[in-house]
Amino acid sequence: MVIPLSRPITTKSGKQINEVPVGKGMRMLLSIVAYNRDKTVWGEDVREFNPSRWLRQSEKMETSVGVTGDLATFAGGPRACIGWRFAVHEIQTFLIEMVANFEFAPTAACDRIRKEACSFMSPNIEGEIDKGVQLPEPASQGDFGISFPY
Ligand code: HEM
Incomplete structure (x- = not known):
């Protein structure tokens, strides 16, 4: 079997291919994050937090x-x-409660936040991975942050 590609890619050996040959029993890993951050799909500003991008659908998407x-x-x-609708409602509910009950602002330690893959992505602080999932504590009064002690 072959998987046709929407656009040609160059392999490590420098060869351009338009399809990926798939052998029997071949294991394939598809990167969700690679697609979700693909500049050719989302544009040059792909790494910016910009929810408005979903309002300008016509400028984007050759693929869906x-x-x-x-x-x-x-x-x-x-x-x-099959749980995506549940998950989206759960995230929206969580977000509404968080925004209504906490104040958020970047702290100095924000530069040290990194994401760690553990089934899904979770925030860790650089050099403090042994402390588990956390976001920076407020450094001083008026410098708000939030932490998850679990
Ligand atoms: C943000 C939360 C979630 C994300 C990002 C997510 C993501 C995914 C992904 C990527 C798959 C496909 C896995 C694969 O093909 O290897 C999947 C499958 C599945 N998810 Fe979720 N999921 C989430 C929440 C949920 C929830 C809340 C439920 C149940 C209430 C759920 C139930 C399932 C089930 C049963 C499958 C397997 C479907 C099948 O193979 O037919 N997921 N999920």
Whole structure:
């Protein structure tokens, strides 16, 4: 079997290919984050927090994947996540409660936040991975932050 590509890619050996040959039993890993950060899909500002990008659909997308938002987050096709609607409602509920009850602002330690893959991505502080999931504590009064002690 071959998987046709929407655009040619150059392999490590320098060869241009338009399809990926798939052998029997071949294991394939598809990177969700690679698609969700693909400049050719989302544009040069792909790494910027810009929810408005979903309002200008016509400027984007030669391809469409996934079950919502043209994102690969919940995969796509017949084996896509069946809990995606639940998950999106849960995140929205969580966000509303957080925004209504806490104040958020960047702290000096924000520069040290890194993401760690543990089934899903979680925030860790550089050099403090042994402390588990956390976001920076406020450095001083008036410098708000939030931490998750679990
Ligand atoms: C932000 C939260 C979530 C994300 C990012 C997510 C993402 C995904 C992804 C990428 C897959 C495909 C995995 C693969 O093909 O290897 C998947 C499958 C699945 N998800 Fe989720 N999921 C989330 C929440 C949930 C929730 C809340 C439920 C259940 C209430 C759920 C139930 C499932 C099930 C049962 C499958 C397997 C579907 C199948 O193989 O037919 N997920 N999810």
